[in-house]
Amino acid sequence: MWIQKGFFRPFLPKFPFIPGTDVAGEIVEVGSAVREFKPGDTVVSKLNFWKAGGLAEYVAASEGNTVALPTGVSAADAAGFPMAGLTALQGVKTIGTKFDGRDTGANILITAASSGVGTYAVQLAKLGNHHVTATCGARNLELVSSLGADEVLDYMTPEGAALMNSLGKKYDYVINIAKANRWSVLKTTLSGQGRVVDVAPNLSNIVASFTTLFARRKLSLLNQSLGKEDLRFLLELMEEGKLRTVVDSRHPFEKAAEAWEKVFSCHATGKVIVDM
Structure with a gap:
C-alpha cells in the first residue's frame, strides 16, 4: 500500500458514498511489502470500488491495481481511464x-x-x-x-x-x-x-x-473484472498514440463540487478531471 497525490477522475457511482475510484500522480510513501514501486514514481491506479477515496490530496492504493505511468502520458489523461477504459x-x-x-x-x-x-x-x-x-x-x-x-x-x-x-x-x-x-x-x-x-x-x-x-x-x-495487465495494455496504447482520453473539463480541487455537478448532469463528453 502507498500514498499518492496528483489527479482524480470523478466517478459516477452506483451508490452515493463511493467518492472516486481513479487516480494518477506521484508516490510519496510505500508500505513495507511493496516491491514494484518507490517514492517519487509516477503511477495510475484503480482504487477499490467499494472503498474508493480518490477525491483527496493523498490516497492509499493497492500495488495490485497500480501501473507505472509511461513517459509521454500525462497524469490527467491517465486518471481518466482506469474504470472507464477497462470497462470499454x-x-x-x-x-x-x-x-x-x-x-x-x-x-x-x-x-x-x-x-x-x-x-x-x-x-x-x-x-x-x-x-x-x-x-x-x-x-x-x-x-x-x-x-x-x-x-x-x-x-x-x-x-x-x-x-x-x-x-x-x-x-x-x-x-x-x-x-x-x-x-x-x-x-x-x-x-x-x-x-x-x-x-x-x-x-x-x-x-x-x-x-x-x-x-x-x-x-x-457486463461485470467489469479486468486487472493490472489490462491496465498496462491500455497505457501502452496511449503511449503509442493509439488511444486517447477525451477530457470534458478540468477543475481545481477547490472547485471539486463543480466537477461532481458536471458528472451528475450526465452531459459530460468524455472524462471530468480534478487537479490536486
Whole structure:
C-alpha cells in the first residue's frame, strides 16, 4: 500500500458514498511489502470500488491495481481511464476482439459513444478492425467520428432512436452503454447470430436477461473484472498514440463540487478531471 497525490477522475457511482475510484500522480510513501514501486514514481491506479477515496490530496492504493505511468502520458489523461477504459476494453474483448493483428472485424454498434466508456470503446473497437456505428448527441457527432467511428447517429433522430445505420444492416454485436435502451429495441437490430453486451443495463434488461430464454442467449450483462495487465495494455496504447482520453473539463480541487455537478448532469463528453 502507498500514498499518492496528483489527479482524480470523478466517478459516477452506483451508490452515493463511493467518492472516486481513479487516480494518477506521484508516490510519496510505500508500505513495507511493496516491491514494484518507490517514492517519487509516477503511477495510475484503480482504487477499490467499494472503498474508493480518490477525491483527496493523498490516497492509499493497492500495488495490485497500480501501473507505472509511461513517459509521454500525462497524469490527467491517465486518471481518466482506469474504470472507464477497462470497462470499454472488457466490452470489446467480450465480442471476441484479440488485438493480435488477426482480428477480421465485425459490424458493431456502440451506444452513448461520447460518454467516458464510449469514447474508449470506439477507439478500441477500431483497433480491433471492427466496422463501428455509434450513437451520441448532435453536438458530439464530429468528435465521435474523429475517434474512428464509421457512421455516427444522433440518438434524437428517428434513425438514431431505432439504432439503425444508413444501410439498414443488422449488427453482429451491440455494446450498449446507453441506459435508456431497452432489450425490446436492441434485439431488433441484431443479425441472426448477433449479441448484445450491456454495459449499463436498466432494470428491464436485467429482468429480460434472467427470465427470457431468447434474451439469455443474446444479452450479456457486463461485470467489469479486468486487472493490472489490462491496465498496462491500455497505457501502452496511449503511449503509442493509439488511444486517447477525451477530457470534458478540468477543475481545481477547490472547485471539486463543480466537477461532481458536471458528472451528475450526465452531459459530460468524455472524462471530468480534478487537479490536486
